[in-house]
Amino acid sequence: MRIELDADLTLKSLEPKDAEALFALTDSCRDYLREWLPWVDATQNSDHSRAFIQHCQHQEAANNGFNAGIWFKDEFAGCVGFHPISWVNHSASLGYWLGEGFQGHGIMTRACQWLVDYSFNELGLNRVEIRCGDTNFKSRAIPEKLGFTREGQIRDAAWLNDHYIDLIVYGMLKREWRRG
Numbered sequence: 103m104r105i106e107l108d109a110d111l112t113l114k115s116l117e118p119k120d121a122e123a124l125f126a127l128t129d130s131c132r133d134y135l136r137e138w139l140p141w142v143d144a145t146q147n148s149d150h151s152r153a154f155i156q157h158c159q160h161q162e163a164a165n166n167g168f169n170a171g172i173w174f175k176d177e178f179a180g181c182v183g184f185h186p187i188s189w190v191n192h193s194a195s196l197g198y199w200l201g202e203g204f205q206g207h208g209i210m211t212r213a214c215q216w217l218v219d220y221s222f223n224e225l226g227l228n229r230v231e232i233r234c235g236d237t238n239f240k241s242r243a244i245p246e247k248l249g250f251t252r253e254g255q256i257r258d259a260a261w262l263n264d265h266y267i268d269l270i271v272y273g274m275l276k277r278e279w280r281r282g
Contacts, residue, residue, distance in 0.1 A: 103168060107212050113170040113182065115162060120171055121152035123178035131202040138238050139199055140262050161186065167194055172204075172213055179204040182213045193229035194221055198244070205240065211247050218248065222276045229275055235260070236268040245272035249280065 103115040116124070125148040128135060136142040145151060162168040167184025180200035187194040196217055200210050214232075221227045234241040236255060246252075250272035258266035 103162075103170065105170075105216065107216055110175050111209060111212060112173040113213055113216065114173065115168055116155045116158050116171045116181070118152055118155055120178065121148045121155055124148075124155070124171070124181075125151040127178050127180070127201045134202040135199060136263065138235055138241065138262070140260070143263070158183070170213075172200070172209060174204055174207065174209055177204075179209060182210065182217060184217075187225070187227070191229070192227045193231065194225075194227055195231045195233065197232075198241075210244055214244050215248055218274060218279065222279050227276065229273060231274075232272045233259075233269045234272070235262070236270050242270060242272075245274075248274070249278070250274045251278070 103113070105113045107113065125145065128142065128145050128151065132142055145154075158169040161184075165187075167187040169181055169183025171181055172179045178201075180198065182196065182198040185195040185197055196214060198210055198214060218230050221230050232245040232250060233256075234245070251274070253271045253273045256269045256271060259269040260267050
């Protein structure tokens with residue numbers, strides 16, 4: 103899969119050859135990413151990134167959603183994708199992260215907008231969910247800009263490094279989606 107959202111922004115299925123770029127970005131902003139992503143400390147070399155890419159390829163091959171690399175002006179900028187799709191419930195949850203130097207360009211909002219549109223119009227899903235750390239205001243801004251409904255707060259829902267955090271749950275239903 104390769105989707106050019108505009109002249110500067112491309113989403114592309116991750117391939118093993120992307121492992122070096124994925125690891126380099128993770129390593130270059132490790133402290134920034136670590137604040138919200140529990141997998142950062144375990145990503146110690148490009149082999150760990152390659153294993154993640156293989157996991158993503160298996161997920162896509164099993165028709166269970168996909169994870170895409172984000173390229174901004176031909177630089178690897180981050181990832182966006184589905185946690186496993188629930189075909190029984192016609193629903194999916196989206197996850198995303200962006201390197202520190204790529205913040206503030208509307209990259210993730212555009213990437214998530216495309217994925218939500220794809221979820222409803224191509225995959226036939228009925229519900230898309232996004233969960234964000236309660237004080238991760240940059241991440242929470244994405245579903246809020248896209249018109250998701252804040253559905254609630256799950257207390258102590260995720261273990262992050264050395265403490266629990268609450269998660270805010272946002273949901274969008276196909277009948278509510280007004281983008282594509």
